[in-house]
Amino acid sequence: MKLDQFPEDLRDHLLPSPTGGLGYHCLKCGLVHPPTELYYTCPACGGLLLLEDDQADRLKARPGHFWRRLFDYRRMLNIQPLSGIFAYHEFLAPLIPLEDIIYLGEGHTPVVAAPAALAREVGRPLFIKHDGQNPSASFKDRGMAAALSYLRYLIRSRHLTGVLAICASTGDTSAAAALYSAALGDQVKSAVLLPKGKVTLPQLSQPLGAGARVFELPGVFDDCMKVVEYLSENFQVALLNSKNPWRVLGQESYAFELAQQFDYDLAGLALLVPVGNAGNLTAILSGLLKLRRYEVIDQLPKVVAVQSSHADPVFRYYNQPAGPGRRYQPVTVRPSVAQAAMIGDPVSFPRVVKMVEAYNAAAGRELFFVVQVEEQAIMDNMIRANRSGLTICTQGGEGLAGLGEAIRLGLVGPEERAVVDSTAHALKFAEFQNRYFENQLQEGFDITARPELVNRPADIRPLGVPLPEPGRTQSPEDRAAYVAAAADDLALALGLRKRG
Numbered sequence: 234m235k236l237d238q239f240p241e242d243l244r245d246h247l248l249p250s251p252t253g254g255l256g257y258h259c260l261k262c263g264l265v266h267p268p269t270e271l272y273y274t275c276p277a278c279g280g281l282l283l284l285e286d287d288q289a290d291r292l293k294a295r296p297g298h299f300w301r302r303l304f305d306y307r308r309m310l311n312i313q314p315l316s317g318i319f320a321y322h323e324f325l326a327p328l329i330p331l332e333d334i335i336y337l338g339e340g341h342t343p344v345v346a347a348p349a350a351l352a353r354e355v356g357r358p359l360f361i362k363h364d365g366q367n368p369s370a371s372f373k374d375r376g377m378a379a380a381l382s383y384l385r386y387l388i389r390s391r392h393l394t395g396v397l398a399i400c401a402s403t404g405d406t407s408a409a410a411a412l413y414s415a416a417l418g419d420q421v422k423s424a425v426l427l428p429k430g431k432v433t434l435p436q437l438s439q440p441l442g443a444g445a446r447v448f449e450l451p452g453v454f455d456d457c458m459k460v461v462e463y464l465s466e467n468f469q470v471a472l473l474n475s476k477n478p479w480r481v482l483g484q485e486s487y488a489f490e491l492a493q494q495f496d497y498d499l500a501g502l503a504l505l506v507p508v509g510n511a512g513n514l515t516a517i518l519s520g521l522l523k524l525r526r527y528e529v530i531d532q533l534p535k536v537v538a539v540q541s542s543h544a545d546p547v548f549r550y551y552n553q554p555a556g557p558g559r560r561y562q563p564v565t566v567r568p569s570v571a572q573a574a575m576i577g578d579p580v581s582f583p584r585v586v587k588m589v590e591a592y593n594a595a596a597g598r599e600l601f602f603v604v605q606v607e608e609q610a611i612m613d614n615m616i617r618a619n620r621s622g623l624t625i626c627t628q629g630g631e632g633l634a635g636l637g638e639a640i641r642l643g644l645v646g647p648e649e650r651a652v653v654d655s656t657a658h659a660l661k662f663a664e665f666q667n668r669y670f671e672n673q674l675q676e677g678f679d680i681t682a683r684p685e686l687v688n689r690p691a692d693i694r695p696l697g698v699p700l701p702e703p704g705r706t707q708s709p710e711d712r713a714a715y716v717a718a719a720a721d722d723l724a725l726a727l728g729l730r731k732r733g
């Protein structure tokens with residue numbers, strides 16, 4: 234819709250004007266640093282940072298219905314920078330001018346109600362938010378859109394040159410980082426560090442295709458992360474891992490969209506979130522808290538974090554009795570089909586602790602839970618969803634398995650509706666499906682293929698007729714003989730009856 238066709242009282246608000254207020258808040262020493270530089274850790278004490286709006290009173294000055302109406306109308310505005318996550322500009326990164334915003338089609342991913350059979354099996358209404366339907370096929374694009382837009386703003390306003398963006402990745406961060414850096418052309422070069430053999434082929438092809446320098450290192454993600462942290466502390470690079478608080482800001486958009494997609498009524502909803510480095514969990518909790526703070530929603534939903542038993546430090550922490558005796562301990566990961574979340578020492582863990590405290594306090598009761606699932610359940614649930622007409626990734630399977638576990642534990646009641654975050658596109662993880670069907674996931678993953686879920690292609694190769702060969706033209710007679718014989722074999726295999 235054209236600007237002059239919107240209700241008059243909204244026209245002045247549809248195009249946001251940049252405002253200050255955002256500051257880096259250190260979780261360790263409490264200092265606040267201005268957003269005039271890209272920090273990943275507190276320059277005073279090395280603590281982890283979160284970006285907070287110190288002029289939030291201007292947002293509070295408006296009632297919740299003002300924001301709901303503005304965000305709903307903005308969805309009809311066809312202006313590129315506001316078409317994605319920056320539709321929520323005021324709540325997200327209000328200091329970034331529209332001219333610096335990069336939009337590659339991220340955000341506003343569909344929420345799909347599970348077909349009846351699956352909902353019946355789960356015993357309650359179930360929705361999938363398909364975050365694999367982002368440009369690089371994972372939710373990481375949300376964070377990269379924010380981080381690279383901020384970087385572009387810095388480059389322009391500070392006349393920076395020769396910026397090298399760098400990240401460690403379980404596969405999807407590097408795909409997103411490479412893509413969004415490529416969109417900035419010569420302004421930013423990107424380099425990505427991958428644990429060798431620990432990302433899938435499509436994930437490896439993504440940063441290569443986008444022209445990033447790709448480096449494969451021995452070890453797992455946690456090892457690559459340490460190298461990239463060392464690099465960012467000792468060399469001039471722009472770190473794009475979720476240690477970078479701009480990533481977290483961008484990923485808050487998941488919460489804003491979800492609220493909008495449920496008409497701002499999140500009561501009685503349980504959100505299932507797979508957790509690796511815990512940047513996404515931090516962002517979703519933070520986004521939901523903002524919505525509540527500015528009265529865009531009345532009630533916070535339940536949030537259930539999900540981890541595989543092969544990579545479960547967050548579960549282990551919250552599984553201890555609450556109180557000062559709780560200890561955080563990194564774990565050594567074992568192979569996981571939810572490979573994008575296969576992280577033993579999540580960088581954002583201190584953020585999670587802070588957010589969970591704030592979340593439960595704002596809700597006035599315990600509304601955050603963590604469950605642990607087995608690798609077997611992850612694969613079984615992914616395929617089960619697929620058999621109901623939904624495509625979810627292995628991390629989505631982890632979320633769905635987590636729902637089953639949360640129901641079993643009584644954490645999600647029969648009257649509650651569930652939303653599973655399918656964080657990536659299923660096709661990125663097709664090789665795990667193949668290995669499951671070939672029953673090649675027993676070693677390391679402890680997964681045995683369920684015969685009723687296995688599906689393999691069958692060869693049709695009729696005997697006694699000339700077969701087509703690539704590049705060679707068959708005679709009409711040979712072709713007719715082959716077609717009839719192949720069709721007969723197929724009819725036999727499918728148990729077809731001859732026409733009357």
Ligand SMILES: *Cc1c(COP(=O)(O)O)cnc(C)c1O
Binds near residue numbers: 475511
């Ligand atoms: C990165 C990633 C995760 C884990 O998110 P964190 O923010 O690291 O906890 C889960 N699923 C997919 C597909 C991912 O790419």
Ligand SMILES: [Zn+2]
Binds near residue numbers: 259260263275277278
């Ligand atoms: Zn500090």
